[in-house]
Amino acid sequence: xxxxxxxxxxxxxxxxxxxxxxxxxxxxxxxxxxxxxxxxxxxxxxxxxxxxxxxxxxxxxxxxxxxxxxxxxxxxxxxxxxxxxxxxxxxxxxxxxxxxxxxxxxxxxxxxxxxxxxxxxxxxxxxxxxxxxxxxxxxxxxxxxxxxxxxxxxxxxxxxxxxxxxxxxxxxxxxxxxxxxxxxxxxxxxxxxxxxxxxxxxxxxxxxxxxxxxxxxxxxxxxxxxxxxxxxxxxxxxxxxxxxxxxxxxxxxxxxxxxxxxxxxxxxxxxxxxxxxxxx
Numbered sequence: 001x002x003x004x005x006x007x008x009x010x011x012x013x014x015x016x017x018x019x020x021x022x023x024x025x026x027x028x029x030x031x032x033x034x035x036x037x038x039x040x041x042x043x044x045x046x047x048x049x050x051x052x053x054x055x056x057x058x059x060x061x062x063x064x065x066x067x068x069x070x071x072x073x074x075x076x077x078x079x080x081x082x083x084x085x086x087x088x089x090x091x092x093x094x095x096x097x098x099x100x101x102x103x104x105x106x107x108x109x110x111x112x113x114x115x116x117x118x119x120x121x122x123x124x125x126x127x128x129x130x131x132x133x134x135x136x137x138x139x140x141x142x143x144x145x146x147x148x149x150x151x152x153x154x155x156x157x158x159x160x161x162x163x164x165x166x167x168x169x170x171x172x173x174x175x176x177x178x179x180x181x182x183x184x185x186x187x188x189x190x191x192x193x194x195x196x197x198x199x200x201x202x203x204x205x206x207x208x209x210x211x212x213x214x215x216x217x218x219x220x221x222x223x224x225x226x227x228x229x230x231x232x233x234x235x236x237x238x239x240x241x242x243x244x245x246x247x248x249x250x251x252x253x254x255x256x257x258x259x260x261x262x263x264x265x266x267x268x269x270x271x272x273x274x275x276x277x278x279x280x
Contacts, residue, residue: 011075014112015057017105018082021089022049024098033094034173037240040233042093044226045085053081053218072120072207077214079113084182084215085222086110091178122203129198129206133265137209138199140258144216145192152180171239210262217255224248 024031025046032039060075086106090099129137159165169177194212197205227248230240 010108011057011061011079011112011116014079014082014105014108015054015061017101017108018049018057018086019054021086021098021101021105022046022054024101025089026050031096031098033096034092035171035234035237037171037230037234037237038092038173041226041230041240042089043233044229045088045222047229048218048222048225049082049085052221053078053085056214056218057082069121072116073210074214075116076113076120076207076211077218079109079116080211080215081218081222083109083113084187084219087178087182091181092172092174094173117208120207122207129201129209129262129265131201133261134198134201134205134209137213137258137262138195138197138205141191141195141198141209141212145188145195148183149188152183156180171237213255213259213262217252217259220248220252220255224252 023046026043029039029043032042034042056074057078060071060073060078063074064071083106086102086109089102090106155168159168166175169175191212194205194208196202198209199205224245224247227240227244228242231237231242231245234240
């Protein structure tokens with residue numbers, strides 16, 4: 001922990017709490033008290049938190065110690081994914097013995113996410129992307145926002161006018177869908193802003209855009225895995241399906257393309273900023 005850094009904003013504490021929460025959720029399935037399909041999905045989510053997001057956060061912290069300009073992107077992307085899924089552990093699973101650990105992970109990750117953005121150097125010249133790349137990535141982010149919003153409204157709008165508005169929650173064991181809540185209230189509006197920052201080549205757009213692309217890639221992988229675990233736990237359920245697992249696996253592959261554009265664009269900007277010819 002750096003001198004003067006508040007413990008509540010430390011990504012190191014967040015990675016410990018998230019790793020513990022994810023490990024216990026995955027390796028102690030009996031602690032989960034929801035329907036089988038939701039318990040399976042929670043374990044799938046926990047697995048990706050454990051083997052992908054938490055290690056990425058550790059790598060980000062290691063790079064930060066070396067002064068790497070990639071550190072803030074990796075750290076923010078990993079923290080965003082962990083924060084999103086801490087909410088899922090809290091609200092998509094019934095109250096259980098891990099509740100206080102979930103609360104601690106959510107709180108520490110939220111503060112660490114905020115602290116990471118506050119300390120990030122968004123002014124670095126090498127953080128800038130070529131205009132064409134920025135606009136492609138901004139358009140891609142906006143497309144995600146549009147299609148994601150339409151997909152959720154396709155369920156929400158008919159439910160509002162239905163005789164039984166909560167019928168779409170049958171078999172989930174929850175009072176409302178936390179995905180709809182956090183996506184529509186925070187993540188999708190935030191992504192729309194990130195898309196604008198990228199499109200207009202604002203300095204913060206490069207940092208937040210890279211973090212969002214990493215978050216989105218991990219989320220696609222995570223949903224594919226949680227769908228697989230959910231349908232394996234309860235093959236008769238329609239809440240999680242193999243079709244959903246395949247769909248998000250394909251989306252994860254698609255998500256590699258804009259991420260590769262981002263990495264290539266930033267690498268080019270770094271070489272240019274240093275006055276060194278970019279290697280072939």
